[in-house]
Amino acid sequence: MNKMKEKLFNWAYKLLRDLDFSKITASYINLLVNILILAIIAFILDFVFRKILTAILTRIAKRTKTEFDDFLLANNTVTYIAHLIPLLFIVETLPIALEGFIHWENFFEKSISIVIILLSLWIARSILNAMKDYLKKLPAFSxxxxxxxxxxxxxxxxxxxxxxxxxxxxxxxxxxxxxxxxxxxxxxxxxxxxxxxxxxxxxxxxxxxxxxxxxxxxxxxxxxxxxxxxxxxxxxxxxxxxxxxxxxxxxxxxxxxxxxxxxxxxSGGRRIKRSILIKATTIRFINNEELEEFKKIQLLTSYIIHRQNDIEKFNQSNGADKSLFVNGRNLTNLGIFRKYINQYIAVHPGINKEMTMMCRHLQPTAQGIPIEIYAFSNDKRWINYEYIMADIFDHIIAAVPYFGLEIYELSSDSGTSGVV
Structure with missing residues (x-):
């Protein structure tokens, strides 16, 4: 093999010497010819190995179920490896091709070594990128x-x-x-x-x-x-x-x-935590005639009958003077309204019935009494969640006047409180 390389890289020198060129001139022309020969061989090796390796890996990728080899192709790993083969050939051939030119030999060896190191780094990077793309496709690493x-x-x-x-x-x-x-x-x-x-x-x-x-x-x-x-x-x-x-x-x-x-x-649901402000001056006790009207609200019928019996028994046993509402126990329009909200969200199809669900009083404010709904929608998707919450509050706000209540609203022209 070495004799073949010597013949390949010394023929120009022998030919020039036969043509009566001086040793120095023949040596330098032979050097240029050798560099050109190395470049041509390197190009051919790069082209051939790139085609061969790409074809082999493509065939393997088609036959295997794993996608890792596909990502190797996509990240040009085969191309980088193909570039490495002619460089290794040049390193092995340089001592013969540049014989007698120590300075040039050292220069090219260092240059090729630097390129090989950087190319090896590129090969490692392409393999790591292929591994990254492959792992991201796996559910366990996504x-x-x-x-x-x-x-x-x-x-x-x-x-x-x-x-x-x-x-x-x-x-x-x-x-x-x-x-x-x-x-x-x-x-x-x-x-x-x-x-x-x-x-x-x-x-x-x-x-x-x-x-x-x-x-x-x-x-x-x-x-x-x-x-x-x-x-x-x-x-x-x-x-x-x-x-x-x-x-x-x-x-x-x-x-x-x-x-x-x-x-x-x-989790099983997305939290709804929103309140409305009830004007405090509209909260009052409910008389029997009004209770009969509230019984027509189907969600409240059984509740009102049950509570009415309990309250009457309590007031009779305690001798409450019912000439005044403030004596004894009484139902209020706000209390009935809160129960109505509880009953309404309990039957609403958008609410998760297995999670916390309630209507509660909050600390009274200068703007009124906050009545808060605390529940969880069974659909957690943003658009559907907003639709469920809006649907519930549309109904509740529209139901407020049926209970003789008013929602606080700040008047835009006078700066004083108004009602809705």
Missing amino acids: DKPIDSYIQVIMIFLWVFAVTVLVSLLLNKPVMYLVGTFGAVSAIVILIFKDTILGFVASIQVSVNDMVRIGDWITIDKFGADGDVIEINLATVKVRNFDNTTTTIPTYNLISDSFKNWRGMTN
Whole structure:
């Protein structure tokens, strides 16, 4: 093989010497011819191996069920490997092709070595990207911060590659440079502070299962309110509901507070917690004639009959003077209205009956008495949730006048309270 290489790379020199060219002239022309020959052979090898390897991997990808080999093709892994083969051939052939030109031989060897190191880094990166794309397709890893782990591996590979390159250029052992880096570790830590913090944060986020891809999170500090679409070493990307994108430093997920709606999504319902303000001056006791009218409301008929009997028994046993409503126990229009709301949400098809469900008083305010509905919709999708909540309050607001009550409303022209 070596004799064949010598014949291939020395024929020009022998031919020129036979043509009476001087040794120096023949040597330099032979050098240029050899470099041209190496370039042509490298190009041919690159073309041939790229075609062969691509065809082989394509055939394998078609026959296998896994998608990993498809991602290898998509990330040009085969192309990078094909580029590596002619470079290795050149390294082996250089001592013969550049025989007698030590300076040029050293220059080309270092140059080719640098290209091989960088190309090897590209091959590793393409394999890691293929692995990242493959893992993201798997249900078990679809919500994991795969990007963060790939970026960490690439940082270590880059540090190693740069160390080897500097060692090659300075003709120093790799361990010598490692010792030098150790001496300036404080500077390195300062330079890569954000990267280190991001790395630690991404590990904590993953281990503690704080955030997954697809989670709905809210961070008021950054104006983020939407779904997490990407978690990497330095940042977390959130696609807000207005289709804008907010980028948040990963470290802020463990240093600041944020709201993750995953618990609501995984639960049986989405909470409805909204109140209406009832004008306090419209709240009053109900007489028997009015109770007969309220009995016509089907959701209240049995309740009113039952409560009316209980109250009459109590008042009789305690000798209450019913010439005044304030004596003894009495039903109020607000109390009946609250019971009506309870009964209404109890039969509403959009409410989860197995979760907390109630209508309650809140602390009275200057604007009136807040009557709050606390329940959970059985449909957690945003549009459907808003529809269910609006449907309930449309009905309740329309039902208020039937109970002799009024809703507080601030008048826009006079600044005084009005009613609806």
